Amino acid sequence: MSLDPSYLEYPKRGRGMDHDYYPYSNFFERKPLQWPDAKKLLIWPVISLEYFPMIPGDDPFRAPGHMQTAYPDYRHYTAREYGTRIGIYRLLGAFEKVGARISVATNSAVAERYPELIADILAGGHEIVAHSTDMNGTIASGLGEADEKALIMQSLDSLEKATGDRPRGWLSIARSQSFNTARLLAGAGLDYMCDWANDELPYGFQTPAGEITNLPLNHELSDRQIINVQQQSVDSYAQQMTDAADWLLGEADQFGGRMMPMHLTPYIMGLPYRIAAFETLIAGLAARREIGFATGESIVSSWRSQQ
16 A cells, blocks of 8 residues: 555654754763762652543544543542552651652642642752643643643642642653653743653754753553553563663763653552562662762752753
8 A cells, every 4th residue: 555645744744753842862972971979870759749620522533541431430549649648658758767758640630639749859958840730631632822832831830839839850751752742841931851761871862942952751661561561560660670781881881870760650560469579679779879869950060060
């Protein structure tokens, strides 16, 4: 079957990835990074703290993990709510035990509905990253630019009202962006975004509205991908995270500081039959003197100071 001629008329088509946000860069030929306190590897934990409306929005797409059965889908709704009632506190407790400060990517609806939960996160010294409004607030190129801008601003405004500080980072639902997103995020004053997963260190994005840093949040090492999608055990998850840390430390000896994202979902990892293995993993990583834990904003700040 031949392609429709309109395929060749795609308005964004260009060399490479159809954009000019950044030049190509060989990961192993960059200026070596030096992390604070002489750490060779910084682990960047990101908890996705999400609110799923009972009726899912399918425009431009339905968010992963959303409601699946006919209304009212109490089975999936309450399973997700488990994360905001129980799972989040187990994860925060695991990091508190090792003195780690982390990033929590938060729907603004969570801040509006559960302000006491946001207060507990801030009291632990953790960073709030903007994560849209709720899990119907998805972004793709089918979303009008004005609507996308309004969604971004609503999320930022609500989180600033709830926390007293405007978020510096942004994580889109399912890491999905339109052709306008990077420019709109830069124009909204955000310092960094986490949506593009093509690297393992921060890098600069040049947009018509100014520069924004991309801090890559690896998808393959997320608990959702390993445990829910691939149906592997929490012990397999822990082994893969340990293997990744070992490999990155080996690279750091030759190429400079490395970073390892750790993307977590409260209603997945916060269950009682998984949390013990997770706590053991965190404690083991924290015990290694060459490894540290960091928030997204601290990693971006350190990286920028060395550019």
